[in-house]
Structure formats: structure tokens, C-alpha cells
Amino acid sequence: MAVEIRTNGVKPVRNTFGHLARRFGDKPATRYQEIAYDVQPEVNLHYKPLWDPDGEIYDRRRTVVTMRDWYALKDPRQFYYGSYTTTRAKQQDALDRQLDFAEKRDLLRLLPDEVRESIVFALLPLRHYEWGANMSNCHVAAYGYGTAVTQAAIMVTTDRLGMAQHLSRIGLLLDGNTGESLSIGRSLWIDEPLWQGLRREVEALFVTRDWFEVLVAQNLAADGLVYPLFYQQFDQHVAARAGSALSSLTDYLLRWYEETAKWVDATIKTAAAENPENRERISQWFRNWRDRMAQALRPLSQSLLGDASEQALAAVLAQLDARAAKLGLTV
Amino acid sequence: MAADGDRKPAKKLNLKENYALLTRGLGWEPSYQKKEDIFRTVDFEGVKIHDWDKWEDPFRLTMDAYWKYQGEKERKLYAIIDAFQQNNGQFNVTDVRYVQALKVFLNGIVGLEYASHRGFNILGRELPGVGPRIAAQMQAIDELRHATTQIHAISHYNRYFEGMAEFPHQFDRVWYLSIPKSFFEDAVASGPFEFIVAISFAFEYVLTNLAFMPWMSGAAFNGDMSTVSFGFSAQSDEARHMTLGIEVIKFLLEQDPANVPLVQKWIDKWFWRGYRLLALLATMMDYMLPKRVMSWSEAWTIYYEENGGALFSDLARYGIKPPKYADVTVKEKHRVSHEMWSVFYTVRDALGFPIWLPSKEEMDWFSEKYPETFDRYYRPRFEYWRELEDKGTPFRSSTLPKLCQVCQWPCLYTEPDDASEFVHRQGEYQGEIFHFCSDGCSDIFHDEPEKYVHAWMPVHQIYQGNCFKEGVDPSAADFNPMAAALDYMGIKPGVDGGSMRDHVDAQRWESWTARPANMHEGAITDAVRKTT
Numbered sequence: 001m002a003v004e005i006r007t008n009g010v011k012p013v014r015n016t017f018g019h020l021a022r023r024f025g026d027k028p029a030t031r032y033q034e035i036a037y038d039v040q041p042e043v044n045l046h047y048k049p050l051w052d053p054d055g056e057i058y059d060r061r062r063t064v065v066t067m068r069d070w071y072a073l074k075d076p077r078q079f080y081y082g083s084y085t086t087t088r089a090k091q092q093d094a095l096d097r098q099l100d101f102a103e104k105r106d107l108l109r110l111l112p113d114e115v116r117e118s119i120v121f122a123l124l125p126l127r128h129y130e131w132g133a134n135m136s137n138c139h140v141a142a143y144g145y146g147t148a149v150t151q152a153a154i155m156v157t158t159d160r161l162g163m164a165q166h167l168s169r170i171g172l173l174l175d176g177n178t179g180e181s182l183s184i185g186r187s188l189w190i191d192e193p194l195w196q197g198l199r200r201e202v203e204a205l206f207v208t209r210d211w212f213e214v215l216v217a218q219n220l221a222a223d224g225l226v227y228p229l230f231y232q233q234f235d236q237h238v239a240a241r242a243g244s245a246l247s248s249l250t251d252y253l254l255r256w257y258e259e260t261a262k263w264v265d266a267t268i269k270t271a272a273a274e275n276p277e278n279r280e281r282i283s284q285w286f287r288n289w290r291d292r293m294a295q296a297l298r299p300l301s302q303s304l305l306g307d308a309s310e311q312a313l314a315a316v317l318a319q320l321d322a323r324a325a326k327l328g329l330t331v
Numbered sequence: 332m333a334a335d336g337d338r339k340p341a342k343k344l345n346l347k348e349n350y351a352l353l354t355r356g357l358g359w360e361p362s363y364q365k366k367e368d369i370f371r372t373v374d375f376e377g378v379k380i381h382d383w384d385k386w387e388d389p390f391r392l393t394m395d396a397y398w399k400y401q402g403e404k405e406r407k408l409y410a411i412i413d414a415f416q417q418n419n420g421q422f423n424v425t426d427v428r429y430v431q432a433l434k435v436f437l438n439g440i441v442g443l444e445y446a447s448h449r450g451f452n453i454l455g456r457e458l459p460g461v462g463p464r465i466a467a468q469m470q471a472i473d474e475l476r477h478a479t480t481q482i483h484a485i486s487h488y489n490r491y492f493e494g495m496a497e498f499p500h501q502f503d504r505v506w507y508l509s510i511p512k513s514f515f516e517d518a519v520a521s522g523p524f525e526f527i528v529a530i531s532f533a534f535e536y537v538l539t540n541l542a543f544m545p546w547m548s549g550a551a552f553n554g555d556m557s558t559v560s561f562g563f564s565a566q567s568d569e570a571r572h573m574t575l576g577i578e579v580i581k582f583l584l585e586q587d588p589a590n591v592p593l594v595q596k597w598i599d600k601w602f603w604r605g606y607r608l609l610a611l612l613a614t615m616m617d618y619m620l621p622k623r624v625m626s627w628s629e630a631w632t633i634y635y636e637e638n639g640g641a642l643f644s645d646l647a648r649y650g651i652k653p654p655k656y657a658d659v660t661v662k663e664k665h666r667v668s669h670e671m672w673s674v675f676y677t678v679r680d681a682l683g684f685p686i687w688l689p690s691k692e693e694m695d696w697f698s699e700k701y702p703e704t705f706d707r708y709y710r711p712r713f714e715y716w717r718e719l720e721d722k723g724t725p726f727r728s729s730t731l732p733k734l735c736q737v738c739q740w741p742c743l744y745t746e747p748d749d750a751s752e753f754v755h756r757q758g759e760y761q762g763e764i765f766h767f768c769s770d771g772c773s774d775i776f777h778d779e780p781e782k783y784v785h786a787w788m789p790v791h792q793i794y795q796g797n798c799f800k801e802g803v804d805p806s807a808a809d810f811n812p813m814a815a816a817l818d819y820m821g822i823k824p825g826v827d828g829g830s831m832r833d834h835v836d837a838q839r840w841e842s843w844t845a846r847p848a849n850m851h852e853g854a855i856t857d858a859v860r861k862t863t
Contacts, residue, residue, distance in 0.1 A: 010419065010422075010491075010843050012490035012491055013490065013491055013492075013493075013839075014489070014490055014496060015490060016486075016489075016490075017486075017489060017495075017496050017497070017498065018496040018497045018500065018821075019497070019499055019500060021496075029486075031479075031483055034479075034482045034483060034486055035475075035478065035479040035482055035483075038499045038500075039441065039442070039445050039478060039482075039499055040445060040449075041442065041445075041446075041499075041502065041503050041512065041516075042503060043503050043504070044503050044504060044509070044512075044787045044789075044792075045516060045787065046509070046512065046513045046516040046517065046520070046785065046786050046787050047513075047516055047517060047520040047782050047783075047785045047786065048520065048782070048785050049519070049520040050375070050520060050521055050522050050782070051371075051372040051375075051453075051457075051522060051523075057449075057516055057519050057520055058449075080479050081405070081472070081475055081476040081479045081480070082405035082406075082408070082409055082476075082479070082480070082483075085397075085398050085401040085402040085405055086402040086405055086406060088394075088398035088402065089398045089399045089401075089402030089403070090402075092395045092398055092399060093399075095395075096395075103341065106341075109341070127357060128357065128359060131357040131358065131461075134468075135456060135464070138452060138455045138456040138464075138468060138471075139456050141452040141455070141456075141471065142449070142452040142453040142455070142456040142457075143453075143456075147445065150448070150449065150452065151448075151475055153452075154448070154452060154455075154468070154471050154472050154475060155472070157455065157468055157471075157472075158394055158397070158468060158469070158472055159394075161394050161465060161468070162393075162394030162395065162398070164353075164354075164357055165353040165354065165393050165394055165395070168352060168353040168354075168355075169353065172341075172344075172352060173341075176339065176340070176341040176342060177341045177342040177343070177344050177352075178342060179352045179355065182352065182355060182356065183356070186356045186359070189359065190359055190360075190362075199363065200363040203361045203362075203363040203364045203369070204363065204364065206361065206364060206368075206369040207364050207368045207369055
């Protein structure tokens with residue numbers, strides 16, 4: 001049989017899936033839309049989870065925040081798995097060149113001892129902060145509602161593991177790949193009194209069950225203080241004394257933070273705008289965790305920045321409050 | 332730290348050392364909160380773990396390596412999907428029956444990938460060790476990848492064929508899609524160790540080759556470059572997941588002898604549950620692929636009996652026995668696909684895809700592949716149904732089938748030693764009677780009846796009047812309960828199910844491609860008859 005494929009002029013019967021057509025009209029959907037919307041089951045769920053016999057597998061009640069449509073919480077970056085991994089791969093390629101440069105020139109090892117020691121003191125315990133943030137975001141991915149939220153949250157989860165590993169690399173550049181700085185950082189995280197405030201709050205997040213509260217506390221309140229304080233204020237402090245070797249490696253963390261903040265802000269802003277109860281509740285969470293985190297960070301900041309500490313912390317707090325106010329929260 | 336004077340050159344690290352250092356000691360023993368308040372679900376199943384550090388992350392991938400490796404795979408995959416769409420690759424498949432198999436895939440499997448993503452998210456949060464959490468998180472995002480790329484690979488088909496446009500809606504509501512849905516929700520509703528034994532070991536390690544090898548080869552045989560590219564791209568992820576499965580089992584078995592009976596119970600349960608789920612694949616392989624790769628019976632022989640046999644003899648040293656009722660699967664391999672296709676045929680008006688009777692050529696192939704059963708039991712049935720179709724009085728069932736309380740298949744299977752007798756098992760719990768398709772499912776129910784009474788049983792729900800759209804009035808004079816239930820499920824009567832001969836996909840296919848909708852039966856429309 002002669003095969004003749006006559007495809008010219010064949011018009012599609014429809015342009016997209018029904019659930020997307022109902023949301024956006026019958027036009028070709030983006031790849032983000034095809035995975036981000038409505039893929040999570042909503043009704044006719046089977047069984048009671050043995051780990052939560054009073055709840056359902058997918059359960060809106062795992063946060064007190066309410067939404068008419070959980071898919072309003074879309075990711076402005078429009079990340080789906082493919083665009084997420086290719087974006088990160090590209091960024092990592094650029095970062096590898098920086099790391100390679102720093103390693104070949106021994107940039108960090110050539111810093112004066114006291115500068116190296118202060119970097120180890122300031123940044124290496126943050127590996128564990130990132131690992132805590134990994135767990136908090138995995139909590140959101142596990143118990144959040146709707147594909148849009150859970151897929152963004154698992155991406156942030158793996159991002160945080162990546163950040164912990166990046167900080168480890170900075171440590172290895174400092175200690176010549178012996179891992180000594182990682183051990184020091186770990187002891188500081190566990191035993192050093194100045195670090196205990198932050199560890200206490202990170203552990204407090206591990207027993208916070210409301211996933212939206214965890215999202216606000218970790219990704220807005222905690223990161224909103226930790227990232228600018230360490231990767232801007234402390235980094236500038238080091239740069240003023242020892243040049244920009246460190247900045248070339250912490251810049252990656254800041255770029256990541258700015259990019260992820262787009263998702264965090266959009267999510268919180270939309271939920272807060274949904275109804276006054278949400279706004280009130282999210283604002284309370286924000287204020288509570290901001291104050292606890294600020295208190296935990298104050299002694300660290302003093303130890304790292306000395307006289308400049310109060311001013312730096314005030315600047316970071318003002319920045320965070322301005323951001324939260326923009327999201328519609330009462331600060 | 333080394334003082335300036337005696338600084339040695341930086342040590343060179345190999346990949347394994349690099350991984351070990353980058354992830355080393357990330358976790359810590361909490362002291363401000365109690366461990367049991369942080370990890371609240373790890374104890375209730377009774378599994379004993381003495382040393383979490385003995386669980387090595389089998390992937391040993393740092394995130395940067397993961398992003399680069401996966402990013403490269405994604406670039407290649409989307410290049411092929413783009414080309415497929417631009418060239419209208421959907422018209423290059425063998426015939427339109429193949430597309431019906433894709434409907435089952437999109438509507439029934441994508442939801443499982445998402446459920447798996449959620450299940451591994453929970454493990455990524457709840458397992459106390461660093462290694463296991465990282466392994467679970469990577470699999471969680473991999474499973475998200477599979478849901479995503481499956482939708483993207485099949486999305487283009489949806490623009491040209493019926494029955495795919497409402498896949499999430501149907502996954503939640505269509506009666507036979509509760510078979511896959513209940514399978515994964517059963518696993519996610521379990522504790523973390525049962526979940527990982529169920530999915531990583533029983534499903535991924537023991538059974539996944541049955542889903543991947545024949546099915547993706549089937550896509551390749553039938554000219555579906557989009558799906559086959561997804562499949563091959565996912566295969567390297569699956570290899571990692573299978574590694575996790577076997578490492579988990581060995582870890583659990585080595586940690587404490589008290590874990591052995593628990594693991595055995597879960598292997599028995601999830602082998603049977605997985606086998607019943609994959610039986611759907613039996614009909615796809617035998618009936619829905621216009622160009623067949625191998626029969627279900629052959630696939631089961633190679634991928635379970637031979638490969639699985641080797642695996643379980645390896646695990647014997649831990650005191651693990653081959654799964655209970657494995658012998659029944661071997662007896663059933665000569666029958667399941669035919670029994671299931673028969674049921675699909677009789678209830679075709681309540682399906683989301685059209686059904687056809689096997690052609691003479693296909694029945695001859697069945698006779699060859701199923702010498703013990705096909706001519707004796709199924710050929711006469713199909714020939715009789717063909718006769719009725721030719722007379723214009725096709726056979727159809729006017730009632731819905733009775734479902735098994737556990738696997739949710741219609742009770743369509745026959746006795747292991749008598750292919751002419753339906754299996755009927757029933758049991759009582761709290762004064763109510765429950766029905767099962769097999770001893771395997773009956774055992775699973777009786778081990779945890781309090782769980783399985785909460786199954787959402789679609790046929791029961793339809794008969795109880797719970798499957799109608801809001802605002803439907805069952806007391807109206809012209810009320811048609813079956814039509815109302817189909818409407819609720821998102822199945823359009825006369826469009827989605829029915830007979831392939833009359834189906835709109837078949838008619839469009841012939842007008843678009845000038846090739847028969849069923850390559851074994853010749854054209855059904857004048858559009859093709861004129862050109863061939």
C-alpha cells in the first residue's frame with residue numbers, strides 16, 4: 001500500500017486540554033500551564049492516610065489559609081521541570097567557571113588567616129541552615145495543596161540542597177579540600193553559643209505543621225534576614241578588608257535568592273489578597289518569625305560586624321519590612 | 332586550619348569523595364525539639380532502624396551534577412517533541428487504535444506519576460537520615476518530571492483525537508481509572524516504609540520493566556517518536572529508582588531481623604497489587620498495539636518469572652520468599668488479557684475510548700501465542716460477537732460490573748485452575764459484605780479491613796446516586812442514570828467510548844491520512860477506499 005500522508009491543512013479539533021481551556025480559553029497552552037494546573041486529584045480520594053487518620057491524602061485543611069482556587073498561586077518564573085533544570089544547569093556552568101578560577105588562583109586560601117577564619121565562622125554553619133530550609137520546603141511540597149505549589153516547592157527543596165553543597169565548596173576552597181572547615185562549621189552550628197539562636201528557630205520550624213506558615217517563616221522571614229545579612233552585609237565587610245574574592249562566590253547565592261523571591265512574593269501576595277483572614281494570619285506569622293529570627297541573628301551579627309552590626313541589621317530589617325508591606329502584609 | 336607557612340597544594344577529589352564531603356554531616360541531632368516531634372511518622376509501622384547512616388544514598392549525585400545531567404536530557408527530549416509536533420508526527424503511527432492506548436496512558440498513568448511525586452515528597456520530609464531524604468527528594472522531582480514530560484509528549488495528540496482533553500477530571504471520576512488511582516493512593520496513605528517497599532521495590536524494581544520495555548518498544552514499533560523519546564529519556568531515571576528500591580530492601584532487612592516479616596508482608600501485598608495494576612498493560616500489549624512487540628504471556632515469562640526468580644533467590648539469604656500468589660500470576664498469564672478485553676468490549680459504552688474485536692489475523696497470532704487457551708475459550712466468543720455485529724445486533728452489557736474491593740477491577744478473573752469459572756470471594760467486616768477478584772486481594776483486605784472500607788468504589792457510588800453533577804434531578808421523568816453518571820465522569824456518550832468502527836477518531840484518521848483506521852481490517856470510510 002502506498003502511504004501518502006496528507007497533513008497539509010489539517011486543523012486541530014481543539015487547541016488544549018479542557019481544564020486549561022476553561023481557565024484560559026481554547027488556545028495552545030504553555031508547557032508551564034500543562035503541568036502546573038489541576039493535575040493533583042481533588043475528589044473521590046481513597047482511604048484515610050495512616051499518618052493522618054482524620055485527614056485526606058490531599059487536604060486543604062493542612063493550612064488555615066483559605067483559597068477559592070489554589071491554582072491562583074502561580075509561579076511567575078513559569079518553571080516546569082525542563083525549564084527549571086536547564087536554567088539551573090546554565091547557571092551552574094557559569095558558577096563552575098568562578099569556582100575553577102578561585103581554585104586555580106587559590107583565591108580563598110591566600111586570604112589572611114583571620115579573614116579565612118571569619119568566613120568559616122560565618123558561612124560554614126549556614127550549610128546546616130540550608131539543610132533545614134531544604135526540609136522546610138520539602139514539608140511544603142509534601143503537604144501543600146495543588147500542583148502549582150508542590151512543584152515549585154520541590155524545586156526550592158532541591159535548590160536548598162544545592163545551596164548547602166555550594167557553601168560546602170566554599171569551605172573546601174578555604175581548607176584545600178580537607179573538609180576541615182566543614183567539621184568546624186558543623187561544631188559551630190551544634191555547640192557555639194552565638195549560633196544557637198538560629199539553630200533553635202530552625203528546629204522550631206521543623207515542628208511547625210501548617211505548611212503555609214512554614215513557607216512564610218522560612219522563605220520570607222528567615223531568608224529575608226539571613227541572605228542579606230550574610231551575603232550582602234558580611235560579604236561587604238570582608239570585601240572592604242580583603243577584596244572581592246568571596247563575593248565572586250556568594251553572588252550566586254544572592255542571584256538565586258532574588259530569583260526565588262519572585263515565587264515567594266507572588267505566592268504570599270496572592271494568598272494575602274484573597275481575604276482579610278488570610279492577610280491577618282499571614283501578617284501575624286510574618287511578624288512573629290521575623291522577630292524571632294532577628295533576635296536569633298543579633299548576637300551573630302554583632303560578632304561578625306562589630307560596631308557596624310546594629311546599622312546593618314536595621315537596614316536588613318527595613319528592607320524586609322518594605323518588601324512585606326508591598327505584599328500587603330501589616331508589618 | 333593550616334597556617335600560611337605549611338600550606339600544601341589542594342587535595343584532588345574524586346567524584347565519590349566530592350559527594351561525600353559536599354553532603355557530609357548536613358544533618359544533626361536536634362536538641363531544642365524532640366526527635367519524635369520532628370519525624371512523626373517513622374515509628375508507627377514497627378520497623379526498627381538502628382543506624383540511619385548505613386543507608387547510603389545510591390544516587391550519589393550532587394545537585395549541580397543532577398541539574399546538568401537532567402538539563403541535557405531535557406534539551407534533547409524537547410527537541411524531539413518539538414520536531415514531532417511540527418511534522419504532525421501523530422499521523423505517522425501505525426493506525427488509530429494505537430492512539431487509544433495513549434489515552435489510557437495519559438488518563439491513567441500521569442496521575443500516578445504525580446501521586447508518586449507527592450509520596451516521595453512526604454518521604455523526603457519524614458525520613459530521619461540525610462541519605463534517605465536526599466534520595467527521596469531526587470526521586471520526588473524525577474516523578475514530577477515524568478508527569479510533566481508525559482503530558483508534553485502526548486499533548487499534541489489531544490489536539491487531534493477525542494478522549495484525552497479531560498484527563499485530570501477523568502482520573503478523579505471515571506470508574507475504571509479508580510484502578511490505578513486507588514493503587515497509588517493506597518501506597519501514599521501507608522506509612523513511609525510501606526510506601527517505599529511498595530513503590531521503590533515491588534513496583535519499580537520487580538515490575539517496572541514490564542511497563543517500560545514492552546510498552547516503550549511498542550511505541551517505537553508503532554511509530555510514536557514522541558512517547559518513545561519520553562520513555563528512553565525516563566529510563567535512566569528509572570535505573571536510579573530501581574537502585575534505590577533494592578538498596579532500601581537490603582537496608583531494612585539488614586537493620587533488624589524483626590523487619591523481615593513486615594517486609595515480606597509488604598512484598599506479598601504490593602506484588603499482587605502491582606500485578607493487578609499492570610494487567611491493564613496486558614490488554615494494551617495484546618490488543619491495542621497494531622504492531623505487537625511480544626505477548627503478555629511472553630513478557631511475564633521474561634520480566635517476572637526469569638528476572639524476578641533470580642532476584643528472589645538472591646534475597647533468600649535474608650529469609651525473604653518469593654511473593655505469595657506468584658504461582659497464580661503464572662497460571663493467569665494465559666488468560667488475563669483476553670478476559671479483560673472481553674469485559675471492556677461488553678461495557679464499551681461506558682469507556683473513554685472505543686473498542687474493537689480482534690481481526691482474523693490477530694486471532695491467529697493469539698492462537699499461536701496462547702495455544703493452551705485462546706482457541707478453546709476466547710476465539711469462539713469473539714467469533715460469536717463478530718457474528719452479532721454483522722447481524723446488526725452487537726452484544727453489550729447493560730449493567731455495570733461488580734468491582735473488587737481492593738484492586739477495583741471488575742470481578743472478571745477466572746479460577747487459577749479453571750478458566751471457565753469466575754473467581755468469587757467474599758468476606759464480612761462489621762456486618763457488611765465485600766467482594767474480591769482473587770485470594771490475593773481478599774488477603775490484602777482482611778489484613779487491613781479498616782483501610783479498605785474507605786476505598787471509593789465507583790460502581791457502588793453510581794448506584795447510590797453519588798455520581799451525578801450538581802443540579803441533576805434524579806426524580807425527573809426523563810432521568811437517565813447511566814447518562815447522568817457518564818456525564819459526571821466526563822465521558823461523552825457516542826463520542827468517547829463505543830465501537831471503533833463508528834468512532835469519530837477512526838473517521839477523522841481516514842480522512843486525514845488516507846490510511847485505514849484499523850490496518851488489519853481495511854478502511855471504514857470512502858475516503859480511504861478510493862485511494863487504496
